[in-house]
Amino acid sequence: MEAATFCDNISRYFFAGEENEVRALDEVSLTINKGEMTAVAGPSGSGKSTLLNMIGCLDTPTAGKVWIDGVDVSGLNRNELSYIRSQKIGFIFQSFHLIPVFTAFENVEFALQIKGGMSHQERKDLVMPLLDSLGIADLAHRRPGHMSGGQQQRVAIARALVKKPTLILADEPTANLDSKTSMSIIELMIELNQKEGITFLLSSHDPMLIEAIPRVVRLLDGKIIDDGQEG
Numbered sequence: 001m002e003a004a005t006f007c008d009n010i011s012r013y014f015f016a017g018e019e020n021e022v023r024a025l026d027e028v029s030l031t032i033n034k035g036e037m038t039a040v041a042g043p044s045g046s047g048k049s050t051l052l053n054m055i056g057c058l059d060t061p062t063a064g065k066v067w068i069d070g071v072d073v074s075g076l077n078r079n080e081l082s083y084i085r086s087q088k089i090g091f092i093f094q095s096f097h098l099i100p101v102f103t104a105f106e107n108v109e110f111a112l113q114i115k116g117g118m119s120h121q122e123r124k125d126l127v128m129p130l131l132d133s134l135g136i137a138d139l140a141h142r143r144p145g146h147m148s149g150g151q152q153q154r155v156a157i158a159r160a161l162v163k164k165p166t167l168i169l170a171d172e173p174t175a176n177l178d179s180k181t182s183m184s185i186i187e188l189m190i191e192l193n194q195k196e197g198i199t200f201l202l203s204s205h206d207p208m209l210i211e212a213i214p215r216v217v218r219l220l221d222g223k224i225i226d227d228g229q230e231g
C-alpha cells in the first residue's frame, strides 16, 4: 500500500530554559497509508498536536524524517514547506479558522487560489458542487459570523477537500461543537473516507469520535504506546 505519510523516528524537543527540555515527541515512527482513516488519541500534553504539526509541515522535527507522498520534507526551507502544505495537505482546525470577511464560497475558493493554476470559472466549478455535496450550498454567500459551529466546520472541511490533498489533518475537529453536531461532522468525515478514499488523520480527546474511527494511534508522553495496527 502507498504511504500518504511516513514518520521515521521523529523527535521534537522544546527548550524552556537550560534544564527544561520538553520531549513533546520522542522517537516516533508511524506510517499512514493512502485511504486510511486514523485518530491520534492521548491525554492533554501527550504530543498529538505536535505530531500533526510535524506531518502538516507547520513545524520541523528536532531529529528524524517526515515523508509526505514520497517526498522527504525534513530538510525543506520555509518556502518549500509552504508549497507542500498548499498542494498536499488539507487542514481542519478546532476553531475552524475561516476568514471572517470572506463568504463560505470565497473561503473554499481561496484554497484553490493558493494552490494556483486555475481560472475563476474552473474554481467555481469545483467549489459549488462540493458545497452542495456537504449540504451547505445555500450558505455559499454567507460569512462565517452568520453560521453555526457545525456549518463553519463543514465550510472548513470543504476548504480542506477542494484541493484534493494527499492527506487531511484535523486537530480536535469537534472540540468546539456540541455532541450531536460532533457526530454529524464525524459521520461526514467517515463517509468521505469510505466513498472517496480521502486519507484522514485526526486528533481527539473525544471517546465518541475515537470509537467511530477504524484505526487509533495512542500517544503517551511523546511516545506511541499503540499504533493501532493489527498484530
Ligand SMILES: Nc1ncnc2c1ncn2[C@@H]1O[C@H](COP(=O)(O)OP(=O)(O)OP(=O)(O)O)[C@@H](O)[C@H]1O
Binding pocket: 014, 015, 016, 022, 023, 024, 042, 043, 044, 045, 046, 047, 048, 049, 050, 051, 205
Ligand atoms: N511551543 C512549545 N514550547 C514549549 N513546549 C511546548 C510547545 N508546544 C508544545 N509543548 C509541550 O509539548 C508537549 C506536547 O504538547 P501538544 O500540544 O503536542 O499536546 P497535545 O496532546 O496536543 O495536548 P492537548 O490535548 O492539550 O491539545 C506538552 O508538554 C506541551 O507543553
Ligand SMILES: [Mg+2]
Binding pocket: 048, 049, 050, 171
Ligand atoms: Mg493538542
